[in-house]
Amino acid sequence: xxxxxxAPMVRPTWAFLLSHPAxxxxxxxxxxxxRFAPGTVGTLWAWASFLLLQPLMSVPAWAVLIGVGTLVGxxxxxxxxxxxxxxxxxxxxxxxxxxxxxxxxxxxxxxxxAQLVAFVLFRFFDAVKFGPMAWADQTFKGFGPRGGFxxxxxxxxxxxxxxxxxxxxxx
Numbered sequence: 001x002x003x004x005x006x007a008p009m010v011r012p013t014w015a016f017l018l019s020h021p022a023x024x025x026x027x028x029x030x031x032x033x034x035r036f037a038p039g040t041v042g043t044l045w046a047w048a049s050f051l052l053l054q055p056l057m058s059v060p061a062w063a064v065l066i067g068v069g070t071l072v073g074x075x076x077x078x079x080x081x082x083x084x085x086x087x088x089x090x091x092x093x094x095x096x097x098x099x100x101x102x103x104x105x106x107x108x109x110x111x112x113x114a115q116l117v118a119f120v121l122f123r124f125f126d127a128v129k130f131g132p133m134a135w136a137d138q139t140f141k142g143f144g145p146r147g148g149f150x151x152x153x154x155x156x157x158x159x160x161x162x163x164x165x166x167x168x169x170x171x
Contacts, residue, residue, distance in 0.1 A: 042093025078148025
């Protein structure tokens with residue numbers, strides 16, 4: 001981390017987004033460029049893309065997409081955090097995308113209202129960061145593969161909490 005001690009944080013722009021494939025992925029194809037609530041915008045992007053892909057995807061295809069998306073996202077988040085010179089920028093939204101895809105996939109079939117509840121719960125758990133989200137966020141902070149993993153892990157913890165609440169609600 002000392003290599004970034006005197007270097008200013010890089011604010012993402014369209015030029016930054018397009019300068020490296022990892023940036024394009026980590027910044028959610030531009031969803032993370034917003035200055036207001038990029039995590040929420042990234043989650044909305046995940047929801048919209050899920051709805052567009054859902055008719056075309058089988059259960060195994062979703063499993064592969066989420067699995068590969070997690071591994072590629074780990075790399076993309078690691079690279080982008082290093083290039084932005086900030087361990088976990090709110091502008092990196094791929095973690096929201098892949099974690100919310102997991103939520104939507106596991107609650108399917110679900111109507112609009114159930115998906116909206118999932119969205120609100122996920123955003124709550126991701127924003128508040130208590131319990132498992134706080135642990136993941138604090139334990140895996142930093143640069144390199146460990147930090148990239150941490151960027152994803154706190155959102156997967158938020159997804160798990162969301163799914164637990166939905167399971168209890170359905171039960």
